[in-house]
Amino acid sequence: MDLNAVTDVLRPRGRAELPPACAGDAVLGGGTWLFSEPQPHVRRLIDLADLGWPALRHEAEGLSIAATCTIAELNGFEAPVEWRSASLIHECCHAFLASFKIWNMATVGGNICLGLPAGPMISLCAALDGEGVLWGPDGGERRVSIVDVVRGPREVALAPGEVLRAVHLPAQALRRRAAFRRASLTPLGRSGVLVIGTGDADGTFALTVTASTRRPVRLAFPAVPEAAALAAGLAAAIPDELYYDDMHGRPEWRRHMTALLAQEIRDELAEARA
Template identity: 50%
Template sequence: MDLNTITDVIRRPPERPGAEWRQGDAWLAGGTWLYSAEQPELRRLIDLTALGWTPLVPTYAGLEIGATCTVRDLYAFPWPIGWTAGHLFRSSCEAFLSSFKVWNAATVGGNICLSLPAGPMITLTVALQARYELWAPDGSVRFVDALDFVTGDHRNILAPGELLRRVSVPGQALRRRTAHRRFTLTRLGRSTVFLVGTQRQGGNDLQLTVTAGTTRPVRLGYDSLPDARTLRQDVDGLPAGLWFADPNGTPDHRRHLARHFAEEIRRELTAGDL
């Protein structure tokens, strides 16, 4: 879609691009959503891709993902054998409501900052206990847990002009066992619910992340695997207003799916399947 209110595009912003920010600006990365809808309040675009942020950096502490990392690059990354959660990255990429062609432009940071309930990069990073590095226009930096970033449908904690610089996934999370379930009305449709369970290698704990069916991510944590009744009660105990409603499902439908898939994940991790 043509954005006919745009008067300027900053193609080469400074290394700390917040200094360029003013009212009516938008950060431009992949632009796959930005160009898909009218943006009448915007006057300038600031191109973050020109900064050349490294997409993926494995470190001793884990994995750093640049906000402008494309879905294609994330999907193609050669995961070390010891990172047992690696397959979850590919499954999350495949959960995009888009064709593989869009992967060449769509970015990890863009999907997170759009903050839609069905954002698969939100599901992935919350499930793996990631932290986000945020840059403010005044040059300050803050860090926030992925779980605390999204506050509702299309809402997050970003202040005006603040941007997501990188996502840090801890090594201990990358070495966890995982199980996930996702429901869509069509094969390539938007997620109605997307649940991920993780567990320490050789452990008996459970971290269950519920997304897509809720307006913000939810994590249920257990030091040891709960029984089926406890898990069901905890899913049912989530606030009624937290469940999302759209053409892909009612709150009751999504709650039902979450209960069903949560139990499947519990059984899978109990059985010791990777």
């Protein structure tokens, strides 16, 4: 869709060329959402494509994913065999249920910064202890857990002028066992519930709930909990008003499916642990 209110397009080639924030700015990654509907408030586009950030950087400390990395590039990553939970990359990329056109344009950073509950890159990075690297307009940098970056639908913790530079997934998280469950109202529908569980070598169990909730919710247990303890943990961590309500699922259905899929994950990881 043409954005006919835009009067200026900036294409910075380095950090020093990133402009101070102005009213009407929109940061452009892949643009798959930005160009999907009218944006009458947008006056200036800041296109990140020419910054030339390497899409992926694999190191002993983990995996660094540039904000401009496309879904196709991420899905094509071949992880070391010891990174067992890297299987979640494939699962979450396919949770887009998008055409190859979208896969080759949509970016990891764009999906996270849009902040929609069904954003599968939010699910992936929140479940694997992802940490966002945020560049400030004053030249500073801060790191924030992706669980805390996304505060609600279309609401993220970026200050005016801040840009998401990358997301770092630590190697320790990538070595964990993982289990993935997703539910939608239709076979090719948007995620209504997406639950990921991970199990560490020391027995620690973590559960990350997205899509069914307005923001990511993460629960941690010192060991795989009993079914009743998991149910109680979910009830305490997710009050009724935190369940999302839209055409892709009512809160009652999302609550029920979250509990059901969480128990399936608990059983799977308990069996793997045994």
